[in-house]
Amino acid sequence: MGLDWLMEFLKGTLKLFLHPIFYYSFFLAAVLGVSRVKRERKNFSVRAENAYFELRQLLPLGIVIGLGISVVMMGVGIAIPFAAIVFVALLTLLLSIAMNPRLLSPVFTVGFAFFLTIFAGGEKWSVPLFQNAFLQLEEKIYPSIALLLALLVIGEGILIFMNGKKGTSPKLTISKRGQRVGIHEVKRLWMIPVFLIIPGSSLQAQFEWWPVFSIGAESFSLLLVPFTIGFHQRIQGMLPIKAVQAVGKKVVALGFLLVLMAIGSYWLPILAIVTVSLAILGREFIALRHRLTDDSLPFYFSKRNNGLMILGILPESPASKMGLQVGELVLKVNGSLVHDETGFYTALQRNRAHCKLEVLDAQEQIRFVQRALYEGDHHELGILFVQDEKKWGTEVG
CATH class of the missing domain: 2.30.42.10 (PDZ domain)
Known part of the structure; x- marks a missing residue:
């Protein structure tokens, strides 16, 4: 039995390299790095970190967080419908067009995928390549997506707190009073690969070589799914490290609240919708509150008389x-x-x-x-x- 599970883990890991978002995330991180270097050279005639900095931040910490989320999701036997994974991938591609990393927060990619999955379940869609994936949606599966979102929000907060403070980019700007001042900016992209249990045989129905294992009368697939996490913060009124870590702490706190609500949704399914809605509104509130607070402060990086x-x-x-x-x-x-x-x-x-x-x-x-x-x-x-x-x-x- 242990050998069977080990083989499933190995197969699930290899499937990561079949996921288009895995490669697309590297492309997006590279674009962020190149655009940052161009701006820094324009401001200072020299760049701070090299163009590969964003690429180096993409995976290391995300792998550790992904393992933690995988242990929770698989340890309690939580399955995620393949339809939701398809929607997350599509939304990641669509939201990235704006080149605003903030839109790649899991509250948007997974949150909107949650509502699309509910809608697809009611409409009984038939999508090319994955016809069965949209025919096996049941109400009991929605709290699982809400819990996954909550765990990813905690992961996002940890990434912001521990990694977002590194290599904040200096930037010159002109204040409303016409004075030259400095600010710092963070545009970061991370990837969190998570092992997920996919219920049914929707994948095998299309791809005969796709491995499926059974637990009792139920059949499942094991898939390592890459979740792209984006972050953007502009800091003008305080030290960059303190500002970024303050946001990270608030996002982690929001994530733990969402976990409690998602667990409750297994007994009260409507709470899953409340959980996802709160995730979107709460994350936006944190960003808005930081922006308003920071804008109310004087520029920290301004010319001083004493040095x-x-x-x-x-x-x-x-x-x-x-x-x-x-x-x-x-x-x-x-x-x-x-x-x-x-x-x-x-x-x-x-x-x-x-x-x-x-x-x-x-x-x-x-x-x-x-x-x-x-x-x-x-x-x-x-x-x-x-x-x-x-x-x-x-x-x-």
């Missing part, structure tokens, strides 16, 4: 190795007060062999950092500031 605000740090640069952080204020360079970027590099040139900075950190504490400088370091220290007027383009904020 230079660090908008970004290039990876593996001298500044990164010195431990400088985004949001810190450079007060002095080699003992000289600095007020603009020109003064900063002029002070660096006064001591070509050594760099000593006095900075004010996010906790309003003064600290000193220093490093020996090598040839070229003076011009490539790796700090991005809110720059003076230059030819590079910015946006109106």
Whole structure:
């Protein structure tokens, strides 16, 4: 019996490579990376992370979260209709056309798929390739989709909290008062592969080679399904790490509330509809509340009279190795007060062999950092500031 299950897991894993969304997610992540690099070069004439950064974030943490969701879904024997998986894939393709990662949140892809599945069950659709998939829909299956959505929302929150804070992208913009200021932006794409039990033999009916196993009188298929999770956040009034983590915590809390409601829907099926509706409205409320709160705050990355605000740090640069952080204020360079970027590099040139900075950190504490400088370091220290007027383009904020 154990060997049979192992073989089913291996077959289910191989089926991941048959899913078009698996490959499409890599394409979308690559597009996000290239567009970010182009914008950063336009603002700063240099990019922060390379174009492969978004691709590197796509899977690692998502695999761990997917395993956790798989254990829950399979451990309690929850089956998901294949019709819902088809709808999720179609919605992922359609919603991605706008190139707004926020629309790829599971509350939209899985949430809207939930309502389409209910509608399809009532209409008894017959879809080419998967005729039987839409003929085996029953009311008792809908709470399972609601529970899957709730678990994916928890996964989304964990990804935002742990991964969304990494590599936030600095950006120059023009405030409503016409001043040049800095903001940070996160556009991220993740993939959560989840093992799902598919009831019936709808897949085998179309593809004779598709393996099906039986539990009692019921037949099932095992499928590793890739769920694409998108996230977009713009931060102007606080430190990017704190802003992103605050959203992540709220999304995780929403997910746990949805889990409780989804469990209750097994006894009160109408609660499944309430759960999915709350997921959509709750996730939108979290995004809207953050946006309104952030817009009400003054720009964090703006020009200061007492120093230079660090908008970004290039990876593996001298500044990164010195431990400088985004949001810190450079007060002095080699003992000289600095007020603009020109003064900063002029002070660096006064001591070509050594760099000593006095900075004010996010906790309003003064600290000193220093490093020996090598040839070229003076011009490539790796700090991005809110720059003076230059030819590079910015946006109106």
